[in-house]
Amino acid sequence: MKIRCITAAVLLAATAALPAQAETRVTYKSAKTASSYYQMGVQIAEAMQEASGGEISVTVEESQGSVQNVMEVRARGADYVFTTPPALVGLAQGGKAMFEGKGDPAFDEIRALFPIPSLTMHFVMSRDSGATGFADMAGKTILLGKGSFGAREGEKYLELFGIADQVNIADVELSNAVPALKNGQIDGFVTSGSWPAPNVVEAAASTGVTILSLSDEEIARTERARLVIPAGTYAGQEADITTTSLPVVAFTTTRMDDETAYLLTKTYWEEKDRMAEAAKWWAGVDTGLMENITGKIHPGAVRYYEEAGIALTDAQK
Template identity: 25%
Template sequence: MKKLLFAVFTAFVFFAVPVGAASARVFLSIATGSTGGTYYPLGGGIAEIISKNVPEFQVTSETGNASAANLNLIGTRQIEMAFAQNDIAYWASKGMPPFKERYENIRVVASLYPEHVHGITLKGSGVNDITDIRGKRVSVGAPGSGVLGDVSAILKIAELHYGDMSPDFLDFNNTTQRFKDGQLDVGFVVAGYPTSSIIDLAATNDIDLISFNDDFMTKLTEEYPYFIKDVIPAGTYRGIDSDIVTPAVMAMLVCEASLSDDVVYRFTKALWENIADLHKVHPKAGLITLVTALDGVSVPVHPGAARFYTERGMTVPTVK
């Protein structure tokens, strides 16, 4: 796409022109997700906010294939900004599967909202803790998915192996269908709550969710810094009558490292100073706050964004 080189060139022209001269425009594109997902409307909302409040910037959002595909675009310098989960950004930066090479040019603009690990089971299954899945029929996520990567990390901390259970490698919809067919004891889904497929399952089955104890969460977040400790509140799904403590990953807005500090600073500033406008775009946007803007950061923060957060008295994490 060659957009990045053009964007960098226009940014250079804009900041090089004398005061009073006609200003060149800065063009930025944001890779999002499918039109039916959360990334797409949020990307459109952010593009509109920045374009409106920084007139020299022309920001557009584009449909994408979510985290892994978006990070490939950033890594190969085909787009300037993208939405991605922080766990998958971490794997991309290290060249871990599903990535075949290290992408060291991924930078964080902001953490946005959590996407929670749902360890689904049925009431009466005998599964109350992660260690109880030994010997059970378990859906661990589709091959190459972020869910499978997250479950693998969780199992390592729990000192469990796939050979300790009967694993099935299923996506969200097939996981809930297998429950309905009586073919699963446990299924893992990683998504923001409430998740439609789980709502549908809870309407016809007495579901439960695995809650993780504090000791486990401490070990998990120390070993894998892209996880945060969070809660799925009681009442989120039918039959869930108490808060569920569970790991979560963060949806993030990331950018390509070579974008100028000034461009990213002005983008970040405009986003947070007008965040109330984004809250109107989608229910999930209400969880996007400055307080959590650096939660779960798994790759370095862009210096332009870091400048904004430092000005607000926030501590920018150092990520190597």
């Protein structure tokens, strides 16, 4: 009996001495489940799980929007990763706009990890409308949608370019944009999201459309980032489309340890091309988007970028 007890004790001690298989758990909060950004989160979670051999476990959470994602920083822990435009982080840290009176020291601890596909503006006109520029939208019926970034941005551009009073705004949900375009109920619609946008793909393939390009002067007036959608992205698109975008970035906070931030960033960039084989919106992400990160990058992520030879600004470090 004594021998058995000693043997069991030795085995227990030996097992305890073995290195543990540590699992890194992360919560990734992005957007509503029906959005492309939620699907991106699912793809990132799957890529992290597979590439790490199960050592990185990512749980994707539905979100009601970017503002909520930033606000939750106040109550979240070291495992929190969220997506939002960098501009919102700046507003939160400055206590401005929708964050006025809601400031919190936790906002100052927000740090970037990596860029994801930008919210890209699409001004989609039926080929039958003959529209090739913003001036041609006068007298046409346009669907803007309601409450979304694309709807607000579209309305802003119509005002900015002096045609708001000359455009008929359709009272139709954006989800019905393609059927409404096909049956002639509208002449065009405005949408934002990662490219290629599913509703634009469907419209281009089924009815034939012209996606408007903006001149450099027009882009400068919008005060948004310039983005080029390569020729051939949509059916019948023979030339590049120059438009505007709102950068979106995955963030965490200084509560996350450096090693986890390093692994998340390294795995993301190494798996990006493979994710692009399943969803083309990842093809629009390259290191050129790093310039859209206006705040500080997490030290663990900085380590990866320096190893990979990706230049960072002093303000990002």
